[in-house]
Amino acid sequence: MRIVYAAGPGNVIGTFEHWKKGEDDPSQVAVTYSGQFFDVCSALNATGYVITSNSEKKVFKEGNFTIENRPVYLSRKSGILYYIGQVLYELNFILTVLRFRADLVVGNLTACFFVLSLLPLVGVQVIPTLHCVLWPKYAPISKARKLFWQLNRRFFSKDCLAILSLSADVNEQVEEITHHQARPIVNFLSTYRRTEFANITPASQARSPFHVLFAGRLEADKGVFDLLEVAKRFQADGCTDIVFHLCGTGTKLDLLREQVREFGLEASFVLHGYCKKAEMQQMYSLSHVVIVPTRSDFIEGLNKVVIEGVLANRPVITSSVCPALVYVREAVVEVPPDDFGAYGDAILKLYSDRAFYQQKQQSCQQLQEQFYSDSRSWGKALMSILKET
Template identity: 30%
Template sequence: MSSTGQVETVAQSVVTAPDFAQRLAARYRLAPDEPFRIAFHAGPGDAAGSFDHWMTGTHDPRVPIIAYSTQFFTLADRIGAEAHIITEPPHLPTHNHPGFHLTPIARDRARQGLGWHLEQARYARRVLAHLRRIRPHVVVMGTDFPFWAYGALPRGSALIITMHNTFWPMGRRGTGAKARLKQALSGRGMRRLSAAVCTSPECARQLAALTGRAEALFVEMPQIPAARLPAQRPRQRADNLLFLGRIEADKGVFDLLAAFSAVATQHPDITLTFAGTGTAAPALQEAIAAAPHARRIRFAGQLPADGVLAALQAADLLICPTRSSFNEGLALVVIEAAAAGVPSVVSSVVPAQDLVPGACEVFPADDTAALQSTLARLIDSPTAYRALAGQTAPARAQVLDRAHSWGSQLAQALLAPA
């Protein structure tokens, strides 16, 4: 049930023009009664599980936002497409749809070094062989697919990139020989694309810089089901700090712990919660135990979707201290936090600042002293904190604007000229 009392269906997650199907048929020169064939490389997520929820008319309750796969199913069903979905998890959905075909193709993401590159090549060959059998009009592919393989997609198939990660940290494009070579190879692989749906304006800027083209690059706004938006509450002080995301060193968790430890000495009422999982979790837990204010630091571990909403509801300030060694595509949690009325402190390489510019304070990435100073200022000044929190209101409307959803932007990308 939405805030207006109306039931929101999965079909409402994608907005298209009334004549969209006719324009699509003209764009791809479909013969009468010829189905539009579209392939979607769904990546490592559980698209089959999302499909089962979609078939019952509900959003996937395991994720706090509207899943991309849910939006893809909605769009494909609306236009009567013959949809082929490539998944990595081995299981198939329990429900069936006459126009949808889910095909698991295993991918070992745990390998390292040469083994990782060999696995990437093996996986790409299997995906390409499958696509050649299908010969879709359009392939929707993520940037976690090897760039060199884009050129081997079936001849005649348009390529739409769904871009979730940047090529370099925001504002820090590499200029060395190795970086330039990598960028050149990436840009060459991207020449095949017809359009792209980007998760942030920064992703679109970098794609334009690599390919030399700025047209047909669409930016989505993550969408949250109306029923899952936490109730907003008045926030007066930055007492309860929250980190929510991957527990990795390059996500800045140890920088945050150091900054909090320094600030907490002067502010006995503030607390810090780390929520998430990752390879650095054991080391972080050890560091928390040894911290001078360990009793005021909580390690919550990985949270389910409902747990994420509860954590945001309890928080006063979200901290996203990503280091420059990590290519952050968006930092979705900053958007989720703003929608819940929670402002953020983010490092300068976090592109979410483009989408909620007034609702976050930015400090230079990798600068723990600057992070400490920013936290201290917001904690010391309730007036400054309340002014920041007051800028979160626009985000609530934005995450409910289905015209800017990933699926709605994909619909526009499908109409981009060849």
């Protein structure tokens, strides 16, 4: 069997170097999808070709595997040029699939799924992987976006073999665009090793200060300026015991830093920049709660930070914008999307009500096993589809 895997922008070559030694990629917290792909190929004695969108162009070959980094064309453009680049990229991808004489394509690199409808015509099965919602869950769908997803309708309703989906929110949107005539949808979860969280210490019983952790891109649609508004509110109310820690980089880092200085929040709103895995473990150990304030105009994936907060035994504050909520709701304080006042209230509730905080912590422990078991992993979901064909 010959399988092409369309991966994302990660360092799959580095993951392979660890996989062949029987190791997980140490740079990642979750078990990588590419590592699971290598496992599937090994179990099937299949030959694999991985195409990533990594910006460093490179081709690597070893044993039964070829890994090619192929950046997406015109990815920095907008409007029609952006979509032209995506279509051209998919057409070039199809040429590679045909030259490789693939039997199966898994994963996907762009949202132009309708181009992949060409593959079943020449006998190549396709199983896309949907990691993100197809459009922002609470935002109105523009006419252009509706037209775009109409182009993709046939692929999801007739042409693909099955669909791998990371969340119920994705399922609902696929059913919507296919008028409830989608090909079989198989769900999977992010998978973790217990060792990744073994060194995270219990949250301090001392609540002065009370540490709130944000991890992710520093962008407006990730809600970082909403957190700044919450910090300003606490400062105005004389609440000095709550400290925000933001771990990550992004295009709004400099602006955020300027505003932190402008409002005199340096002591209570700390920008740590990019943190490596060991540093993130320290930040989880320091924290009391994790907050994920993604705004409703963002095309959200599962958002692993929600899950990782639960695995670290930290209550999480987020909204239904994050699809992960459905899997860990009991450990979460759910607030309305985009409501920074409600985010502030949720922090104060966890800060002041120890019984409520402990209840959420206990729920964290009860919900963890589903993410440590590989029975719901991407690799097992893919194998379940292949066994039925």
